[in-house]
Amino acid sequence: xxxxxxxxxxxxxxxxxxxxxxxxxxxxxxxxxxxxxxxxxxxxxxxxxxxxxxxxxxxxxxxxxxxxxxxxxxxxxxxxxxxxxxxxxxxxxxxxxxxxxxxxxxxxxxxxxxxxxxxxxxxxxxxxxxxxxxxxxxxxxxxxxxxxxxxxxxxxxxxxxxxxxxxxxxxxxxxxxxxxxxxxxxxxxxxxxxxxxxxxxxxxxxxxxxxxxxxxxxxxxxxxxxxxxxxxxxxxxxxxxxxxxxxxxxxxxxxxxxxxxxxxxxxxxxxxxxxxxxxxxxxxxxxxxxxxxxxxxxxxxxxxxxxxxx
Numbered sequence: 001x002x003x004x005x006x007x008x009x010x011x012x013x014x015x016x017x018x019x020x021x022x023x024x025x026x027x028x029x030x031x032x033x034x035x036x037x038x039x040x041x042x043x044x045x046x047x048x049x050x051x052x053x054x055x056x057x058x059x060x061x062x063x064x065x066x067x068x069x070x071x072x073x074x075x076x077x078x079x080x081x082x083x084x085x086x087x088x089x090x091x092x093x094x095x096x097x098x099x100x101x102x103x104x105x106x107x108x109x110x111x112x113x114x115x116x117x118x119x120x121x122x123x124x125x126x127x128x129x130x131x132x133x134x135x136x137x138x139x140x141x142x143x144x145x146x147x148x149x150x151x152x153x154x155x156x157x158x159x160x161x162x163x164x165x166x167x168x169x170x171x172x173x174x175x176x177x178x179x180x181x182x183x184x185x186x187x188x189x190x191x192x193x194x195x196x197x198x199x200x201x202x203x204x205x206x207x208x209x210x211x212x213x214x215x216x217x218x219x220x221x222x223x224x225x226x227x228x229x230x231x232x233x234x235x236x237x238x239x240x241x242x243x244x245x246x247x248x249x250x251x252x253x254x255x256x257x258x259x260x261x262x263x264x265x266x267x268x269x270x271x272x273x274x275x276x277x278x279x280x281x282x283x284x285x286x287x288x289x290x291x292x293x294x295x296x297x298x299x300x301x302x303x304x305x306x307x308x309x310x
Contacts, residue, residue: 007250011259014243017236019266022096023274024232029092030275032225035216036092036209039229040084041198042219046233047191055184062185072179076172076186077193083165084194085201089209090162093155094141095277097268101140101286104264105163106170107293108133113167125300132293137163139286140279154208183245261294 028034055062065073090099108130114120122130138144141156176186202211211217221229248256264287271277279287 003250007247007256008259010243011247011251011256012262014240014245014247015260015262016240016266018240018244019100019236019263020270021232021236021240022091022100022267023270024228024236025088025091026096026271026275026277028225028228028232029088032219032221034219034221034225035202035211036088037085037198037202037207038209038211038217038219040081040088041195041202041211041217042229043088043233043237044081044084044191044195044198046230047237048188048195050234050238051184051188051191055188059184062182062188065185065189069179069181072176073189073193076176076190077195078197079165079168079172080190081194081197081201083162083169085198085209086158086165087162090155090158092209093152094159096271096275097264097277097279098140098283099159099162100267101264101283101290102137102159103162103166104261104290104294105133105137105140105160106166107290107297108137109164109167110170111297113171123300125296129293129296129300132289132296133163136286136289136293139289140283142283183241187241257298258295261291261298264291 025036025039028039029036052063087099087103090102093099094102111120111122111126111130115122137160141159142152143156143160172190173186176190177183199217201207202217203214204210205212211219219225219229244256244260247259251259268277268279268287
């Protein structure tokens with residue numbers, strides 16, 4: 001097997017695992033009525049439970065956290081906790097497929113944030129991507145239908161907000177890579193920080209989807225529910241992330257990033273098979289618009305990177 005074929009295979013398996021995240025979350029929130037923010041908390045905690053012993057055994061150096069890096073990971077953990085909480089709530093309100101697609105609406109927000117904060121230029125390709133992304137979000141969330149704002153106002157707002165937070169989370173990930181942090185080190189400490197913030201979120205009784213009190217922080221799940229929760233944390237999150245990163249040993253990061261755009265399509269198929277979710281033709285068309293926006297930006301970034309190298 002060639003290195004390129006091996007890279008594609010590893011990436012495809014990793015993204016397939018990754019794409020089941022929304023399906024598992026939807027199953028837990030519907031089958032066991034698990035509070036979305038409580039689910040987000042335990043997912044973060046169990047990711048740390050899986051990662052810490054593995055790193056202690058194989059790469060103890062990655063457990064270290066310098067004091068100078070603590071402020072960065074506090075912010076990183078806060079953004080991750082907000083994204084996990086809002087996206088999990090979005091899955092509950094919008095369904096696994098629509099929530100995953102709306103998360104990828106982050107393309108428009110990423111372009112606008114980079115223009116606002118980092119003074120990056122917005123050219124024709126980015127303008128097209130922003131319009132495709134925002135238009136696709138409107139179709140997937142049915143925000144163009146006036147009645148939906150009365151029937152599912154919270155779902156629409158949360159879905160769009162998940163895209164904004166995904167954009168911020170992605171920018172934090174890029175900054176962590178720029179600073180030279182190992183991906184496993186970043187994942188461990190960002191999820192650990194996120195867990196702390198999610199504890200506080202769950203103690204707020206007025207917050208939608210929270211546990212509401214300290215006594216409810218331990219979910220009343222049967223062993224089957226705990227098994228699903230452990231699988232969600234270990235396989236889609238840790239193993240999916242790990243295989244995706246491992247594929248970059250054999251593939252250029254730009255190719256791996258483009259392959260990651262398969263996730264919403266995979267989630268839609270899995271949600272159709274396992275949860276019986278159906279997307280209308282307009283929602284499917286909106287999904288295609290959003291994925292086209294992601295591909296447009298990533299191809300543009302690849303071309304710009306190759307031009308700079310030359």
